Each structure stands twice: as C-alpha cells, then as structure tokens.
Amino acid sequence: MAIGNSFHRMGPSFERTRFGFPLMLLGMTCLILFPEDLADRESELHNSILRSVALIVPFSIGAILILRYSPTYGEPRTLGLASGWFLVAISWFILYYGKSSISLSGTTRGVLVLLGVFVSLVVVIIGTYLSEGSLGLKYESEPLSSDEEGLVRTILEMHMDGDEHGN
Amino acid sequence: MSMGIEFSEALLLVSGGSLLFSFFALVHFASTYNQHNRSLAILSAILIGTASLYSATISTGHGPLTSLEGAMASAIMGILELLPIVLAVVTTVLFRITLLTKRSVGASS
Numbered sequence: 001m002a003i004g005n006s007f008h009r010m011g012p013s014f015e016r017t018r019f020g021f022p023l024m025l026l027g028m029t030c031l032i033l034f035p036e037d038l039a040d041r042e043s044e045l046h047n048s049i050l051r052s053v054a055l056i057v058p059f060s061i062g063a064i065l066i067l068r069y070s071p072t073y074g075e076p077r078t079l080g081l082a083s084g085w086f087l088v089a090i091s092w093f094i095l096y097y098g099k100s101s102i103s104l105s106g107t108t109r110g111v112l113v114l115l116g117v118f119v120s121l122v123v124v125i126i127g128t129y130l131s132e133g134s135l136g137l138k139y140e141s142e143p144l145s146s147d148e149e150g151l152v153r154t155i156l157e158m159h160m161d162g163d164e165h166g167n
Numbered sequence: 168m169s170m171g172i173e174f175s176e177a178l179l180l181v182s183g184g185s186l187l188f189s190f191f192a193l194v195h196f197a198s199t200y201n202q203h204n205r206s207l208a209i210l211s212a213i214l215i216g217t218a219s220l221y222s223a224t225i226s227t228g229h230g231p232l233t234s235l236e237g238a239m240a241s242a243i244m245g246i247l248e249l250l251p252i253v254l255a256v257v258t259t260v261l262f263r264i265t266l267l268t269k270r271s272v273g274a275s276s
C-alpha cells in the first residue's frame with residue numbers, strides 16, 4: 001500500500017504512476033483477506049485495523065456526501081445530505097457498539113506515537129534541508145531555443161483552450 | 168509514568184511512531200527514485216530509523232526483529248486509539264458546515 005501510494009503521488013510524468021492505485025488495492029486486499037495463523041500481537045493488530053476500516057469507510061463516504069450536498073461547498077440537496085448523515089450515524093453506531101470509547105490511557109498512547117512521528121519528521125526535514133543545501137547549483141540551464149519556445153507555447157495554449165494567437 | 172503508562176512502554180510508543188514514519192519515508196524514497204535525484208536525504212530516514220530501532224530494542228529487551236514488530240504494532244494501534252477523537256472533531260465540523268452556514272462561500276470570503 002505504501003509503495004502504491006508513492007507511485008501514485010509521482011504524477012503523470014512517470015510511467016510507474018499508473019501502477020499506484022492497483023498496488024494500493026492489492027495491498028488492501030492482502031491486508032484484509034489473506035492473513036492466516038497470526039500470532040497474538042499480530043492478530044490483535046489485524047482485528048484493530050479491520051474494526052477501524054469498518055468505521056472509516058462509511059464515515060468517509062458520508063463525509064464526502066455531506067460536503068458535496070452541503071449549502072457551503074456543493075449543490076444543496078436534502079436527500080444526499082440525509083444519506084451522508086445516515087452513513088456518519090452508522091459509523092458512530094459501530095463505534096459505540098464496538099466499545100471503542102475514548103480513554104485517557106489510549107489517548108496518551110496515541111499522543112506518544114504522534115510525538116515519535118513528529119520527531120522523525122523534523123529529523124528528515126533537517127536532513128533534507130542539509131543535503132539539498134550541500135549539493136548547491138552545479139550549472140545553469142541553457143535558455144530555450146526558438147523551436148522549444150514554440151513547443152512550450154503550443155502546449156500551454158492547448159491546455160488553456162486558447163487558439164494559436166493565445167486568445 | 169502517570170496515567171498507567173510505564174516509561175518503557177512510552178519509549179516503545181515514541182520509537183514505534185518514529186519507526187513508522189522512517190519506514191514510510193524509506194519506502195517513499197525507494198519507490199520514487201529517479202536518476203536525476205541525487206539527494207542524500209534518505210540518509211536521515213535511515214539514521215532516525217536505526218536510532219528508533221535501538222531505543223525499541225532497549226525498551227523491550229528482545230532482539231531487533233521482535234522489537235521492530237512490537238514497536239510498529241504498538242504504534243499503529245496507538246494511532247487507531249485516536250480515531251474516536253478524530254471522528255468527533257470531523258463530525259463537529261460537518262455539523263457546522265451542514266447547519267450553521269446558510270450561504271455559499273464566495274471568492275472573497
């Protein structure tokens with residue numbers, strides 16, 4: 001799933017981007033369907049992920065519907081809005097009956113994990129800044145030739161729906 | 168430590184969070200490799216991952232692989248424990264969007 005997400009984020013300039021979404025789906029499928037003979041700790045983690053997926057999926061779809069059919073961001077439509085809130089209510093129902101209540105120790109554990117993520121993020125940002133800074137600018141690119149200028153102009157005009165005069 | 172969490176567990180959770188991030192960073196660096204990218208930023212992810220694995224090993228007293236598995240499993244479950252809070256916050260925002268805003272947002276709003 002992580003590899004698929006990274007491929008997907010590379011954008012259309014790279015061919016591997018088209019493998020991103022299928023890889024993510026494959027990873028998700030393997031995570032949900034195939035685990036067998038898990039140890040205690042792994043089984044606990046797998047159950048925890050499955051419970052969360054059962055909660056997140058209806059909530060996410062509901063939130064998208066609410067945003068799409070709310071008076072602020074989309075075209076107001078009562079049926080769409082009601083469907084969204086119904087799905088959000090279902091996810092809260094699952095949360096309530098799954099006994100996933102908010103506890104102080106659970107919240108503290110989550111905050112400690114986020115602290116670790118934050119520390120790691122800061123170190124990677126500093127490392128990236130230092131390594132990019134040490135590389136420096138080796139050479140300056142040559143200016144575009146007249147043919148290249150024409151090509152760039154044509155591409156920009158095509159994407160902006162303009163004619164050959166730029167209108 | 169207060170709130171029923173021992174120091175070793177707290178260290179394991181912080182290490183787990185750090186390992187989780189460095190794992191995703193390493194996967195990202197490897198997956199998005201291209202010949203024009205000569206940045207050495209991947210070294211920082213390797214460095215923080217190694218340091219986190221070391222602290223997880225100290226925390227559990229087990230071998231590196233067992234500690235890696237335990238720390239990352241604890242970290243994922245720790246993040247999932249925050250899910251009810253995230254859902255509550257998002258639900259509040261959705262409630263506000265649905266009921267309290269009566270007009271469309273213009274470009275200058």
